[in-house]
Amino acid sequence: MKASWVAEQKTVESSLVSGAELFIQGLQNEKVDVVFGYPGGAVLPIYDALYKAEMKHVLTRHEQGAIHAAQGYARVTGKPGVVLATSGPGATNLVTGIADAMIDSIPLVIFTGQVATKVIGTDAFQEADIVGITMPITKHNYQVQKAEDLPRIMKEAFHIANTGRKGPVLIDIPKDIAVNQAPLKEVSDLHLPGYQPTMKPNILQVKRLNEALQVAKKPVLLTGAGVLAARAEEELLAFAEYYQIPVVQTLLGLGGFPADHPLCYGMAGMHGTYAANMALYDCDLLIGIGARFDDRLTGNLDHFAKKAVVAHIDIDPAEIGKNIPTEIPIVGCAKETLKALNQTQGEKSNFNDWVIQLSKYRSELPLTYKSNEKELKPQKLMEILHEVTKGAAIVSTDVGQHQMWAAQYYTFSTSNRWITSGGLGTMGFGFPAAIGAKVGRPDLPVIAVVGDGGFQMTLQELGVLQDWELPVIVVIVNNKSLGMVRQWQEIFYEKRYSHSLLDIQPDFVKLAAAYGIEGKRAENEEEVREALEAALSSKKPFVLDCAVTADENVYPMIAPGKGLHEMIGVRG
Amino acid sequence: MRRIISATVLNESGVLNRLTGLLTKRQFNIENITVGHTEDPAVSKVTLTVWVEDDRKAEQLVKQLHKQINILKVRDLTNMALVSRELALIKVLTTPDTRSEIKMLIEPFRATVLDVSLENVTLEVTGDSEKVDALIELLRPYGIKEISRTGLTAIPRGTQKKVLELHPYSIM
Ligand SMILES: Cc1ncc(C[n+]2csc(CCOP(=O)(O)OP(=O)(O)O)c2C)c(N)n1
Ligand SMILES: [Mg+2]
Numbered sequence: 001m002k003a004s005w006v007a008e009q010k011t012v013e014s015s016l017v018s019g020a021e022l023f024i025q026g027l028q029n030e031k032v033d034v035v036f037g038y039p040g041g042a043v044l045p046i047y048d049a050l051y052k053a054e055m056k057h058v059l060t061r062h063e064q065g066a067i068h069a070a071q072g073y074a075r076v077t078g079k080p081g082v083v084l085a086t087s088g089p090g091a092t093n094l095v096t097g098i099a100d101a102m103i104d105s106i107p108l109v110i111f112t113g114q115v116a117t118k119v120i121g122t123d124a125f126q127e128a129d130i131v132g133i134t135m136p137i138t139k140h141n142y143q144v145q146k147a148e149d150l151p152r153i154m155k156e157a158f159h160i161a162n163t164g165r166k167g168p169v170l171i172d173i174p175k176d177i178a179v180n181q182a183p184l185k186e187v188s189d190l191h192l193p194g195y196q197p198t199m200k201p202n203i204l205q206v207k208r209l210n211e212a213l214q215v216a217k218k219p220v221l222l223t224g225a226g227v228l229a230a231r232a233e234e235e236l237l238a239f240a241e242y243y244q245i246p247v248v249q250t251l252l253g254l255g256g257f258p259a260d261h262p263l264c265y266g267m268a269g270m271h272g273t274y275a276a277n278m279a280l281y282d283c284d285l286l287i288g289i290g291a292r293f294d295d296r297l298t299g300n301l302d303h304f305a306k307k308a309v310v311a312h313i314d315i316d317p318a319e320i321g322k323n324i325p326t327e328i329p330i331v332g333c334a335k336e337t338l339k340a341l342n343q344t345q346g347e348k349s350n351f352n353d354w355v356i357q358l359s360k361y362r363s364e365l366p367l368t369y370k371s372n373e374k375e376l377k378p379q380k381l382m383e384i385l386h387e388v389t390k391g392a393a394i395v396s397t398d399v400g401q402h403q404m405w406a407a408q409y410y411t412f413s414t415s416n417r418w419i420t421s422g423g424l425g426t427m428g429f430g431f432p433a434a435i436g437a438k439v440g441r442p443d444l445p446v447i448a449v450v451g452d453g454g455f456q457m458t459l460q461e462l463g464v465l466q467d468w469e470l471p472v473i474v475v476i477v478n479n480k481s482l483g484m485v486r487q488w489q490e491i492f493y494e495k496r497y498s499h500s501l502l503d504i505q506p507d508f509v510k511l512a513a514a515y516g517i518e519g520k521r522a523e524n525e526e527e528v529r530e531a532l533e534a535a536l537s538s539k540k541p542f543v544l545d546c547a548v549t550a551d552e553n554v555y556p557m558i559a560p561g562k563g564l565h566e567m568i569g570v571r572g
Numbered sequence: 573m574r575r576i577i578s579a580t581v582l583n584e585s586g587v588l589n590r591l592t593g594l595l596t597k598r599q600f601n602i603e604n605i606t607v608g609h610t611e612d613p614a615v616s617k618v619t620l621t622v623w624v625e626d627d628r629k630a631e632q633l634v635k636q637l638h639k640q641i642n643i644l645k646v647r648d649l650t651n652m653a654l655v656s657r658e659l660a661l662i663k664v665l666t667t668p669d670t671r672s673e674i675k676m677l678i679e680p681f682r683a684t685v686l687d688v689s690l691e692n693v694t695l696e697v698t699g700d701s702e703k704v705d706a707l708i709e710l711l712r713p714y715g716i717k718e719i720s721r722t723g724l725t726a727i728p729r730g731t732q733k734k735v736l737e738l739h740p741y742s743i744m
Contacts, residue, residue, distance in 0.1 A: 135590050136597050140641040143585075160641060194582060194644045318635035321628060 016181040019147035019173065020049035023111070025184065026154035027055060030109075032082050034058060034073070034439055036066040040086025041126060042113025045178035050084075058439060058468070061460040063090050065432040067097025068458070071106045072396055072436030075419045076444075078231070080107040080161045081436065087113040088126030091172075092133065096426055098168050099137040103423030104252060105225060107166040109157050114143065116176040131172050139167030144174065147182035155187045164197025165316040166229055197315060201332030201340050208328050209287065209311050210346045216285035216309070218354040219245050222268065225252035225422070226290010226314060226334045233257070233415045235338035236289070242342070244351055246358050248276035250291045252422040255412035265358055266367070269297040270558050271404045275361035277556075277564040280305055288312045290334045293323040294423065303563025313337045367408050368572040369552070376524050378402060378477050378548040382409035384525060385447060385475065388532045393417065393445040394437045398430030398454035400484040402477035404554040406449045417444075428457030434472050435464050445473070445536055452478040452502055462515040465541035473535045474543045476508055479550045487553045512543035519543035574603070575630050576656065576726055579618040579637055580610070580645040587642045591618060594640065600624065600633055604723030615644065619725045649726055653733060656726035660704045661686070663694045665715035674714060681707045692717055700724075 017025075023046055027035070034056045039047045050057055060066040063085045070081025085094055091112040101108045115124040131143050140160050142153050150173070157169040213219060227236055233256055240247050240263050247257045248268040257264055266273035268280055277299075280286065286308040291297070293312075298304040304324065311328035312320045320329045330337055369379040382405050385395070395410055396419035397403040403420055412418050419437055421429040434448035455476055465472055479486075485500040512519030518535075522528040522544055535542035555569030581587045588607060595602055603621040610617045624630045630648060637646045662683075664674060674693065675685070683697035697707050701724055708719065 131586060132589065135586070135593050141586075192641065195641045316639065318632065318639050322632055325628070 015184055017184045018045065018049070019144070019150055019178040019180050019182065020045040022147060022150045022182060022184065023154070023173070023178065024049050024053045024055060026151055027082065029151075029187075030080075030154070030158045035082045035084050036060060036070045036073070036436065037084030038063050038066055038086065038090060040090045040113065042087035042115060042175045043084060043090075043111075043173075043178070045175065046084065046111070046113065046173070049178075057084075058435075058464060060432065060435075061463045062458065063093035064096055064428060065435075065458050065461040065464070067094045067101070067108070067110070068426075068429050068432035069436030069439070069461075069464075070108055071097060071101055071429075072419050072433030073440040074106050074108060074436075075433070076394055076416050076437045077440040078416075079440075080109050080158055083108060083110040085110075085112050086126070087115055087130070087175075088128045090126075091130040092128055095133065095137070096424075096428075098134055098170065100421055100424040100426045100429060101168040102137045102139065104421065105166045105229060106168070107161040108168040109154075109161050110168060110170045112170060112172050113178075114172045114174040117145070117174045118176070120174065130170065134170050137168070138170050139165075141170040141172070143172040144177050147177050147180040150177070150182070151185075151187045156190060156192060159190055160192070160195060164195070198317070198331045199315075199333045199336050201313070201330045201337040203340065203344075205328055205330045206337065206340045206344060209330065210341065210344055212285055212309055212311060212328060213243055213245075214346050214349060216349070217351065218283045219243070219285035219287065219351060220279045220283040221245050221247045222250065222280065222286060222288045222291050223247060223253045223256050224250040224289065224291025225256075227253060227256035228415055229290065230315070230334040230336075232290075232333075232335035232338050235335055235342060237261075238342050239338050242345055243348060244355060245287070246279055246351075246355060248272070248279050250294075250297055250422075251407055251420065253291060254407060255415040255418045258413040259411040260413045262359075263355075265362055267407055268564075270299070271408065271554050271556065273362070273367055273408075274365040274556060274567060274570050275358050277558070277567060278361055279358050281564040283308045286310050288314070289338070290314060292319045295323075298323065298564070299558045299566075300561055300563045303565060365570055367556075369555075370572055372549070375549045376522070376528065376547060378405050378479070378552055379409050380525060381475070381477065381528060381546055381548060382406050382449075384528050385449070385532070386410050388529060388536065389445055389447065393447050394419065394434070394441060396420070396430050396434035396437055396446065396448050398448075398450040399425045399427045400451040400454060400482065401479070401487060401552070401554050402449055402451045402483070403430075404484075405477070408554075427451075427454035429454075431455060431474060432458050432461045434474075435461055435470060438470050438472050446471075448472055448474045450474060450476055451483060452476055452480060452505060452508075453482045455508075456506075459511070462512065462517060462541075462543075465517055466515045470541055471539045472541055473532070474541075476543070476545045477548055478505075478508070478545055479548050479552065480505065481550060483552075484554070486551075490551075490553070491559070508543060508545040517541045517543055519545065521545045521547065523547045573624060573626075574650070575622050575624050575633070576649045576654070576724065577620045577622065577634065577637070578647045578649050578726060579620070579643055581616050581618055582642040582644065583609070583614050583616045584642050587616075587640075588618070590640055591637065591643065594636055595620075595622070595633075598633070598636060600629075604721075606723045606725045608725070617725075619723075621724055647728075649728060653729040653731070654726050655729055656700050656724050657698055658701050658704050658722055658724045659696065659698045660708070660719060660721040661694060661696055662708065662711060662716060663692050663718040664711050665692050665717055670714055674711070677710055678707065683707060
């Protein structure tokens with residue numbers, strides 16, 4: 001806390017302010033620069049205080065838009081996203097985003113209004129038990145009982161959200177609490193006896209891992225979002241390079257290790273590369289860092305890393321041993337642990353044969369698709385995106401086939417450029433998350449890669465682009481279908497396309513125009529390239545509706561119940 | 573296998589909700605649960621009996637509970653030397669013939685009679701769960717009208733044999 005602020009606080013100690021003003025003060029203490037929200041009855045006192053404080057507030061067109069925007073903001077800035085919504089329906093509209101942030105460990109502090117304390121429990125107008133509803137999907141949550149508790153609760157909430165394994169924290173504020181007067185005073189130190197995340201690793205286990213590397217012949221590093229959350233990219237690079245260990249990444253971990261590095265074998269899992277999956281299948285030492293061995297990554301556990309000694313580095317002890325038995329458990333932050341590993345390095349080993357084998361897989365069985373002059377292939381679209389943005393844009397995706405193609409073909413060589421809904425797989429996430437990312441990083445081009453299905457779940461946020469003239473480029477990967485569902489129906493349900501074809505669609509270009517946003521429909525590579533270049537240089541919002549091959553499938557693929565070595569469609 | 577888990581929690585609203593919700597979400601079946609104050613008014617103690625398949629699941633349960641912000645300490649007491657007790661109130665049907673018989677029967681259990689009416693007696697018994705079960709079985713032939721059990725509460729003994737000590741999770 002800055003000295004000036006402390007001094008100022010002491011002088012005003014005796015003065016009383018409203019709960020809403022304490023809220024503003026709390027935001028300022030945490031250096032919050034933007035709130036994503038939507039007003040309503042129960043938060044009127046708070047919105048009044050916001051108005052007077054001139055706090056930057058992005059009014060989305062739906063609470064779901066607000067929370068996904070806050071998620072996108074948090075992903076690219078590393079700061080907690082702040083969300084504000086009213087009681088009842090405002091609060092319940094946040095639920096999807098809260099669950100999404102919980103499972104993907106995104107730091108958020110969410111404020112909801114609540115009915116006045118004296119009517120809580122009477123089924124009052126717009127009353128919903130949001131604390132009860134969100135208990136299993138928040139890292140922690142609070143209902144404020146007294147205005148004077150608010151500063152302490154806010155300080156705790158920001159701390160909890162953005163330390164340890166990050167996640168969403170919700171604070172429910174009854175309307176009268178926002179009005180009630182309480183002293184404006186500085187918050188003493190945090191007192192959270194039940195919350196002490198382990199940052200530094202147990203040095204004995206670190207030693208065991210270095211020793212395991214001495215005897216291993218086929219080690220592999222599996223890196224996840226934990227590397228990005230801890231900003232441990234440099235330490236990871238140093239570690240991998242010192243021992244020359246091949247690296248594979250989870251969907252959420254993309255960008256944590258440069259895609260163009262010779263030791264990078266790409267994404268593993270259901271739609272991962274052949275080399276990455278075979279590395280996990282064949283390895284004799286698996287080092288997981290900040291990844292949680294989710295079922296979309298592991299495939300059938302009976303075939304996952306069966307020959308390997310498993311080492312798992314994670315800040316959350318409950319992740320270790322949860323899905324796979326772990327011989328070398330290391331609880332700690334990825335950065336601290338990699339630092340410790342780098343400081344206690346053993347002899348360099350020789351993993352040449354292994355590296356050569358994987359590199360052979362990489363060059364002989366790369367990701368591939370059948371190009372076709374007459375059609376715009378979605379994979380090609382991603383390659384063009386990479387080319388035109390020189391791989392430097394922030395890419396935020398929705399959920400479905402386009403998400404997998406973006407993960408496979410955009411290739412990230414810089415960290416914190418990739419935003420996607422991994423654990424929950426939330427359609428409607430990508431576009432609002434891109435808005436939040438642009439608010440957080442106005443200096444970088446931001447592209448929302450969305451499906452024609454998912455975009456229609458949150459496209460009302462075009463209003464925000466118009467309102468703020470935010471130069472987000474929306475790229476609709478338009479296959480006139482709920483492509484991922486259609487693909488599964490094609491492969492596993494004998495082409496019975498039950499409710500997955502979207503033949504009837506709005507004219508997305510006209511839709512953009514209705515919001516005063518420029519748009520274009522692109523039917524081939526040239527049109528895509530041209531439109532993108534124009535959009536990037538115009539520094540204005542843009543909607544690009546891309547007519548891609550409608551029946552294209554995402555390959556390679558590991559069918560449900562199959563092992564990592566049983567990929568289908570490896571040759572496209 | 574049956575596990576006895578003890579959790580020290582902050583005495584705040586919602587903490588029990590969080591704890592039981594977590595067990596439900598992760599598909600742990602609570603056999604019984606007791607909650608009460610401790611020597612510190614800000615802290616409560618929860619004792620849980622749960623069925624888990626194996627050690628890995630048990631470890632997962634302890635770690636998930638431990639992760640909660642308002643849960644201070646979690647211990648798996650299953651393999652520790654314990655003092656554990658449960659209290660049961662049992663209402664048994666009586667006739668003038670059986671009344672004295674029942675009185676004799678309960679004596680070795682140190683159960684006491686709390687209430688007597690023409691048709692029944694209400695007894696109190698305290699002990700580990702096996703003892704309570706045994707008494708209930710003995711009384712069943714007379715006709716049990718109602719039972720209310722508190723569930724188990726437990727505390728580790730002052731001295732633990734080395735071999736019995738819970739192997740500490742290497743990562744906590
Ligand atoms: C909110 C929500 N509802 C349903 C799903 C199931 N689902 C996963 S992918 C998908 C299809 C998405 O279609 P589209 O947005 O057009 O993307 P495409 O797969 O065609 O690229 C659906 C319905 C989901 N992930 N999220
Ligand atoms: Mg589609």
